[in-house]
Amino acid sequence: MPGTPAIARHSSWRRRFAPALRVAYRVAWVGVRAYALLLHPRVRGVKCVLRGTDGQIVWVRHTYGDRAAWELPGGAVRRSESFPEAARREAREELGVDVVRWDAVGTIEGRWTGARQQLGCCVADWPAGTALDPDPVEIAVARWAPAAEPPGRVGLVTQGILPLVERAMRT
Numbered sequence: 001m002p003g004t005p006a007i008a009r010h011s012s013w014r015r016r017f018a019p020a021l022r023v024a025y026r027v028a029w030v031g032v033r034a035y036a037l038l039l040h041p042r043v044r045g046v047k048c049v050l051r052g053t054d055g056q057i058v059w060v061r062h063t064y065g066d067r068a069a070w071e072l073p074g075g076a077v078r079r080s081e082s083f084p085e086a087a088r089r090e091a092r093e094e095l096g097v098d099v100v101r102w103d104a105v106g107t108i109e110g111r112w113t114g115a116r117q118q119l120g121c122c123v124a125d126w127p128a129g130t131a132l133d134p135d136p137v138e139i140a141v142a143r144w145a146p147a148a149e150p151p152g153r154v155g156l157v158t159q160g161i162l163p164l165v166e167r168a169m170r171t
Contacts, residue, residue, distance in 0.1 A: 014135070014136065014137060015136050017137075018136040018137050021137040022063045022064070022137055025063060025064040025137060025138060026063070026064045028064075029064040029065050033065075033113065033114070036113045036114035036115035037113075037114035038114075040111070040114060040115060040116055041115050041116070042115070042116045042117075042118070043076065043115045043116070043117050043118070044076070044077035044083075044086075044117070044118045044119075044120070045074060045075060045076055045077060045117055045118070045119045045120070045157070046074045046075065046076075046077050046083050046086040046087050046090060046119070046120045046121070046122060047071075047072040047073070047074040047119060047120070047121050047122075047157070047158065047161050047164075047165075048072055048073045048074050048087045048090055048091055048102075048122055048123075048124070049072060049105070049121060049122065049123040049124075049147070049165055049168040049169070050073070050091065050095070050097075050099070050123075050124055050125075050126050051123065051124070051125050051126060051168075051169070052126045052144055053125075053126075053128070054144075055146065055169070056144040056145055056146050056147075057072070057144070057145070057146070057147050057165075057169075058072075058073060058095065058126070058132065058142055058143070058144060059071070059072065059142070059143050059144075059145050059150055059151055060072070060073050060094065060095075060134065060139050060140075060141065060142045060143075061139070061140045061141045062138060062139060062140060063137065063138060063139065063140045064138075065155075066155050066156075067140060068152070068153065069152075069153055069154060069155030069156075069158075070143075070150045070151050070152050070153065070154050070155065070158070071154070071155045071157065071158045072158050072161070072165070073090055073091060073094045073095055073139075073142075074086075074087070074090050074094075075090045075093070075094070077120065082104075083102075083104045083107070083120030083121075083122050084102035084103070084104055084122050085102075086120075086122075087099075087102040087120075087122035087124070088100065088102055091124070093135060093138070094134065094135050094138055094139055095132055095133065095134055095135070095139070095142060096132070096133030096134065096135065097126075097127065097130050097132075097133070099124045099125075099126075099127060101124060102122040102123070102124045103122060103123050103124070103171065104120060104121070104122050105120075105121040105122060105123050105164050105167050105168045105171065106120070106121055106164045106167060107119060107120045107121070107164075108121075108160060108161060108163075108164060110157075110160045112156040112157045112159075112160050113156070113157065117157075119157065119160065119161055121161050121164035121165065121167075121168060122168075123168035123169075123171060147165050147166065147168075147169050148166075
């Protein structure tokens with residue numbers, strides 16, 4: 001049925017090679033971080049606020065970067081993408097769920113990673129009856145928790161967007 005959220009399961013080869021791919025992601029992250037610190041490029045990113053029926057949202061810890069920090073799912077916005085389109089793609093890639101309708105809450109700008117970032121915040125309701133299926137390469141842990149009470153220390157980029165997360169929870 002059109003418009004119905006579908007599960008986008010991660011492939012078996014991705015699960016099988018997850019340990020090697022995690023190392024590759026960590027190496028790539030170091031390169032991207034150095035590039036951002038040295039050249040301060042302009043980049044666009046998106047953070048996804050996925051709300052459950054109980055008012056909690058999905059928090060993740062990545063397998064690269066600050067692996068102890070809790071973040072919101074998200075990532076880079078491609079040149080031809082809108083923030084809601086990027087949120088849909090990132091939710092599929094990181095959490096294994098295809099949520100069709102995303103609402104843009106707002107954007108902020110900052111230099112949390114050295115790059116000049118424009119960061120959009122998008123919100124969607126989690127599809128009923130759908131289980132989290134985190135990408136075994138990119139996501140170490142995914143957990144539901146209240147927006148105002150993350151499971152632990154929040155990463156720098158997510159800290160910067162928390163005012164928009166509060167707005168997303170009111171919509």
